[in-house]
Amino acid sequence: MADRLLFSKTGRAKYISxxxxxxxxxxxxxxxxxxxxxxxxxxxxxxxxxxxxxxxGYSSQCEILEFGLMEGTGREEVPGRLTAAMPEGIVVHQCYPAQRKLKELAYVNYIMNMEYPAGRPQETESAMRELLGRDSLIMQKKSNKAKKGYTEVDLIPLIRGWNLECQSDTMTLDAVLSAQNPGLNPELIHSAFCQEYPQFRPDMVTFHRREVLDKDGTPFR
Structure with a gap:
């Protein structure tokens, strides 16, 4: 049986490829x-x-790594010893046996934070709600397999759920997106928003992966 690590990747470590x-x-x-x-x-x-x-450039608190631990080392020892050997920003939280197949990983919970340092236009909230409330939202997605170099994907069926919170200078989207076959990168939602509402393009946007989930919405490990 393979082993897995649950680790986070934050701070400067998010720029490691x-x-x-x-x-x-x-x-x-x-x-x-x-x-x-x-x-x-x-x-x-x-x-x-x-x-x-x-x-x-994305941060995460729920990354999963699969490996094979040889005899002689207890799983409980691994997180501390491995974190001590890691660069700043990578912390190993848990080591455990891999009992579920990776194909059961169905959704990812992302936090997308759009920042407006000079003040968030009030209309941005209704604009995002209108965008995500559509029946269909077709965007181009890069694809090395496609002759044109891209494929078209409808974002709406790949969004399981979302919640929007707004402050005076930020708009934060908490979304549960399809993880694989196909997966949805939240950058496509940001791109769609900027394409449809260029006047509301944020000065900065950050993405954080908060949890990986199975088809029932339960944390996947």
């Missing part, structure tokens, strides 16, 4: 002297796999 994050974990396992399984073949290397790679 997916491939660099994989290498970071491989090196951290070695520095922490935690023996893990390696791939087979002529050039074996430590096997680590991260579910749902996070976009660069």
């Amino acid at each position: 997916h491939l660099d994050l994989m290498r970071t974990f491989q090196r951290a396992f070695a520095r922490a002297k935690i023996p893990i399984k390696h791939t087979e073949g002529f050039n074996p290397h430590p096997f680590v796999s991260i579910a749902l790679p996070l976009s660069v």
Whole structure:
């Protein structure tokens, strides 16, 4: 049975790319002297796999990494030893046996925060509610497999639920989005909003992954 880590990626660490994050974990396992399984073949290397790679610049408190822990190290030891070998911003919270298949991971809860330092226009709230209340919202999505370099996707069926909160200088969207096959990146919602309402484009937007969920809306581990 494989093992999994639950870890967070915040602060400066959110700018570490997916491939660099994989290498970071491989090196951290070695520095922490935690023996893990390696791939087979002529050039074996430590096997680590991260579910749902996070976009660069996004923070998260619910990242999942799969690996194989060798005998001799207790799972309860792993979080502390591994975090000590990590760069600032990466904290391992839990190590546990992987009992559920990754294909059961159905939704992701994202927090998208749109900032207006000079003051949020009041109309932004009704504009976002109108956008997300549509029956259909077609956007272009990059695709290496498509001849045109992109595919068209309807965002609305991929949004399970959402809540909007507004302050004097911010608008925060708390949304549960499809995780895979296909998944919905919240950046597409931001792009759609700016495309439909360019006059309400925020000065800055941040994305935070708060939880990964199964089809019933229960946290996936």
